[in-house]
Amino acid sequence: MEFPAASAHRGLVPWLGLLLAESLSVPTLLASNTTVTENEDAVVMTCHTNSMYTKWLFNSEILLFGERIKLSDDHKTVTIDPVRREDAGNYQSPVSMPTLLASNTTVTENEDAVVMTCYTNASNTQWLFNAKSLRFTERIKLSDDHQTLTIDPVRREDAGIYLCKVSNPFSTFVSAPVELDVKY
Structure with missing residues (x-):
C-alpha cells in the first residue's frame, strides 16, 4: 500500500x-448461471468481498432461507435448488x-x-x-x-x-x- x-x-x-x-473491498456478486429452466436447474450466487458480515437482499427485502434456498456457513454463497419463477429478481449484498x-x-x-x-x-x-x-x-x-x-x-x-x-x-x-x- x-x-x-x-x-x-x-x-x-x-x-x-x-x-x-x-x-473493505466492494462486494461483487457472481451467479453460476442467469438463464435457467424452472424446477430443473440450480443457481449458485457468491458475494466476493473481504467483509466479515455479508447480508443478502432479494428485491430490496431480506432474503429468506429454507428448503430450496440455502446459505453457506460463511454467508457468502446462496444456492437455489431447484429454481422457480418467483426466484427471478434483484439479489444484493448491502453496505x-x-x-x-x-x-x-x-x-x-x-x-x-x-x-x-x-x-x-x-x-x-x-x-x-x-x-x-x-x-x-x-x-x-x-x-x-x-x-x-x-x-x-x-x-x-x-x-x-x-x-x-x-x-x-x-x-x-x-x-x-x-x-x-x-x-x-
Whole structure:
C-alpha cells in the first residue's frame, strides 16, 4: 500500500502504526448461471468481498432461507435448488460497517497535514465533523471517490471528532470516531 500524498511541497504523510486492517473491498456478486429452466436447474450466487458480515437482499427485502434456498456457513454463497419463477429478481449484498483511519491524530497548526480514509464498500460516503456535515474548503478536500479526506494545512479549528457515514438504499452505518488534536 502506498502512502497518501499531501501537497507536493510536504511530500508523503506517514500512516500511524494502526494501519494493519485490510480495506473493505466492494462486494461483487457472481451467479453460476442467469438463464435457467424452472424446477430443473440450480443457481449458485457468491458475494466476493473481504467483509466479515455479508447480508443478502432479494428485491430490496431480506432474503429468506429454507428448503430450496440455502446459505453457506460463511454467508457468502446462496444456492437455489431447484429454481422457480418467483426466484427471478434483484439479489444484493448491502453496505457494511466503514473503518476510518488517519495518517496522524496529533498535528501542529499550519505545519502539518492530515489524511483520513474511510474504508467502505458503499458508493455513498458522507463526512461528519463534530456531528455535523463537514464543509469542504480549499484546505479541506475530498478525493474523487469521496473516501479520502485531506486537510492541508491543519488549523486549530480543525480539532474535533471526525466520522464517515456510508449508506445505500438499504442500510446506513457510521464509522468509529477519529479525534484530531491540533497543537498550536
